[in-house]
Amino acid sequence: MVKILRGKCMKEVTKKTIIIFCLPQFAVGLFTTMLNNYLIYFYQPTAASGLPTLITQGYVLAGILTVIGLIKAVGHIIDAVSDPLVASISDKCSNKNGRRIPFMKWFAVPFALSALLIFWSPSANPVFNNIWLAVFIWAYYIFYTLYMVPHSALLPEMVKKEGMLVDTYTWHSLFFVVGSMLGYATTAIVALMKKAGLEPIMAWRMTFLCFTIIGVVLLLLPAFVIKEKEYVSSVRPTTPLMKSLKHAFSNKHFRLITLGQLFEGTGMSFFQACIMYYITELMGIPEEKAIIIMATSIVGSLVMYPFINKWSKKSGKRVPMIVGCVVFAVAEFVICLVDAFPKDNAMLVAVLFALFVSLPFAVLNILPGSMMADVIRYDTVKTGINQEGTFAAAKSFITKLGTSIATMIVPSLVVVGAVTGESVGKTGLLLTAIVGGVFTIGAVIVFAVYNEKEVLGVIRNSDKELVK
Numbered sequence: 001m002v003k004i005l006r007g008k009c010m011k012e013v014t015k016k017t018i019i020i021f022c023l024p025q026f027a028v029g030l031f032t033t034m035l036n037n038y039l040i041y042f043y044q045p046t047a048a049s050g051l052p053t054l055i056t057q058g059y060v061l062a063g064i065l066t067v068i069g070l071i072k073a074v075g076h077i078i079d080a081v082s083d084p085l086v087a088s089i090s091d092k093c094s095n096k097n098g099r100r101i102p103f104m105k106w107f108a109v110p111f112a113l114s115a116l117l118i119f120w121s122p123s124a125n126p127v128f129n130n131i132w133l134a135v136f137i138w139a140y141y142i143f144y145t146l147y148m149v150p151h152s153a154l155l156p157e158m159v160k161k162e163g164m165l166v167d168t169y170t171w172h173s174l175f176f177v178v179g180s181m182l183g184y185a186t187t188a189i190v191a192l193m194k195k196a197g198l199e200p201i202m203a204w205r206m207t208f209l210c211f212t213i214i215g216v217v218l219l220l221l222p223a224f225v226i227k228e229k230e231y232v233s234s235v236r237p238t239t240p241l242m243k244s245l246k247h248a249f250s251n252k253h254f255r256l257i258t259l260g261q262l263f264e265g266t267g268m269s270f271f272q273a274c275i276m277y278y279i280t281e282l283m284g285i286p287e288e289k290a291i292i293i294m295a296t297s298i299v300g301s302l303v304m305y306p307f308i309n310k311w312s313k314k315s316g317k318r319v320p321m322i323v324g325c326v327v328f329a330v331a332e333f334v335i336c337l338v339d340a341f342p343k344d345n346a347m348l349v350a351v352l353f354a355l356f357v358s359l360p361f362a363v364l365n366i367l368p369g370s371m372m373a374d375v376i377r378y379d380t381v382k383t384g385i386n387q388e389g390t391f392a393a394a395k396s397f398i399t400k401l402g403t404s405i406a407t408m409i410v411p412s413l414v415v416v417g418a419v420t421g422e423s424v425g426k427t428g429l430l431l432t433a434i435v436g437g438v439f440t441i442g443a444v445i446v447f448a449v450y451n452e453k454e455v456l457g458v459i460r461n462s463d464k465e466l467v468k
Contacts, residue, residue: 029179300358
């Protein structure tokens with residue numbers, strides 16, 4: 001099937017094409033879990049983990065920042081600054097194969113390989129390992145940008161219909177969540193490798209090597225299968241980078257959605273960075289059983305996907321986002337009450353908690369991207385210019401600054417109250433939950449102000465003009 005858009009005959013996007021396009025999100029789910037859930041745990045190990053101390057421990061800057069906090073914060077800033085640069089280059093790219101696909105071909109392997117090498121510091125010298133960690137974390141963020149900004153920009157270019165857009169982001173999120181689920185199985189895989197005779201550090205590294213191999217294949221598949229020019233007829237922008245960014249932030253709807261996603265993303269970053277600590281240190285669940293808790297939350301969220309999909313199509317995305325953020329904020333604050341729950345039923349409490357966060361996990365995985373795509377489409381309809389890359393990068397710039405806040409603060413907070421010889425304290429873990437909850441409440445307030453009716457009204461009027 002073809003569609004006629006602005007006088008040009010383009011190939012209709014099929015479900016198969018959408019699925020292939022969304023496959024890289026499985027890899028992103030794996031890599032994100034590696035960094036967000038296990039990086040701090042790997043490099044600021046507890047005594048029970050059996051992992052060696054590879055980098056300098058404790059505060060290293062102004063009595064506030066740890067090595068990981070400083071490196072990741074700088075990495076996110078590098079990533080955020082590079083986003084608009086890559087977006088501008090991609091938006092204006094004149095490659096014969098399209099504006100987005102060439103980037104995905106060129107940078108898939110470096111993206112995956114840098115994720116692995118973050119955990120492969122080769123020396124017993126902490127200073128050398130500090131440098132190694134910095135180099136490959138920063139490389140990871142740069143290659144992530146070079147692959148994912150063009151990939152993210154291509155989606156709203158290919159998929160125009162509002163209903164199909166929600167379906168696409170559901171697949172998008174589904175692959176991310178399933179990839180994350182495999183990532184959450186890390187502790188179980190590590191346990192099996194330990195039983196097979198591997199030392200703890202090598203068990204972790206071999207697990208991540210397997211993830212990297214899977215990830216690089218999935219990153220490359222859409223880059224070689226999808227022919228961008230068959231689906232997209234773009235009007236390349238000619239405005240300078242700074243003017244394009246100024247235009248993006250002049251859109252009031254974009255500003256609100258970006259600010260809301262900044263707050264909810266920062267709250268989620270606090271949660272993800274500390275989830276292993278919450279499970280093992282606060283709830284008292286053994287490391288090898290952490291997969292049960294994580295799998296429960298993931299399966300619960302997957303069960304919610306059809307409901308969230310239908311709900312957002314019926315009532316819009318704003319209301320589900322507000323509800324999801326409220327529930328997630330409550331979950332963050334409940335962590336602070338963990339001592340009030342019976343210790344002899346710790347596993348039951350943990351499973352119930354995992355089920356409770358299933359709704360916000362589903363909402364916050366599916367709808368943020370779809371909401372942003374609505375705003376980008378709204379702007380394209382209003383201006384007639386395709387600046388998807390610039391919008392995606394501008395949004396990414398702000399939200400990654402939020403992630404930087406979390407990754408800078410969390411390693412410093414978790415050491416609060418730590419006993420001598422340990423790098424994690426209970427008081428610090430409770431503080432991370434409180435701060436994460438406050439950020440999420442901020443998202444609720446912002447999303448409540450967003451005028452979704454106006455945005456969708458413009459898009460629906462434009463859809464009526466398409467000739468099928």
